[in-house]
Amino acid sequence: MRSQEMALLTHDALLLPQGRLEVRVIDPSNLRVVADVFKDRCQLAVGMFRADGTPPCYPIATQCEIIDFNQLEDDSLSIVLEGKQKVKVLSGAQQADGRWMVRTLCCPNWVPEPIEGEFELISQALEQFYEVNPDLAELYSNVKLDDACWVSQRWLEVLPMYNRDKIKLLNQPDCHKTMAFVLRLIKAHA
Missing domain, CATH: 1.10.4060 (LON domain-like fold)
Structure with missing residues (x-):
């Protein structure tokens, strides 16, 4: 398997494959991440925030897509993310503009099975x-x-x-x- 570079958004909440999460985007560096994703310049990963880490997330994140967005009353941006694939974060670097780019490797998603x-x-x-x-x-x-x-x-x-x-x-x-x-x-x- 090949590793892949992705832009990283961190959040307090966990997002997993097939899950959805609404995120308010205020920080200018994260707004640039959203713009780059919409322009197909990079893939997006969301990871749970970890204050003591570099990169600032736990080693398991989720590759996701932006499936909806809205401008809020205070002019901030709300995006709805949908999780696609679990990824392992191998390394990361903060760019000059504050964005985090991470090197990831796909992890197997859990297989659907009936509840019994x-x-x-x-x-x-x-x-x-x-x-x-x-x-x-x-x-x-x-x-x-x-x-x-x-x-x-x-x-x-x-x-x-x-x-x-x-x-x-x-x-x-x-x-x-x-x-x-x-x-x-x-x-x-x-």
Whole structure:
């Protein structure tokens, strides 16, 4: 596999393949990144912000596409990102204008699989979560509540947990440990 250079946006939230995230872009260097992506000058990766790292993100990021954008009332830009492919961040350098460019290598995405048995509870809980948080549900035209991979990744995106712990789960070869973790959380709070 060949490595690929990508522009990096960092964010507090996690974005995974098939996930969507709305991001407000204010910083001029990030506005230049968005412009370069629209001009097909570079690919875009989003990584969870890490203050003590160079580059300033965790080693797993997600290659993504900008699928929508809006100018907000305060003249800032809102973009909606859709995750496509997990990538490992190998290295990075900050450009003179403040942008970060990272060298990445594709990581295998988790394979879709049906949710079965007691794990259907995590799907039902995610559906309820979206009912309570309609702003997140509105990002998706198609929810895949019957896909264990999709449901697991959406939970990792929204659960309030340390980013380093999310990375441990993301480094697993499939969604099984994440499903078991979320199921334990739900049962513990039932």
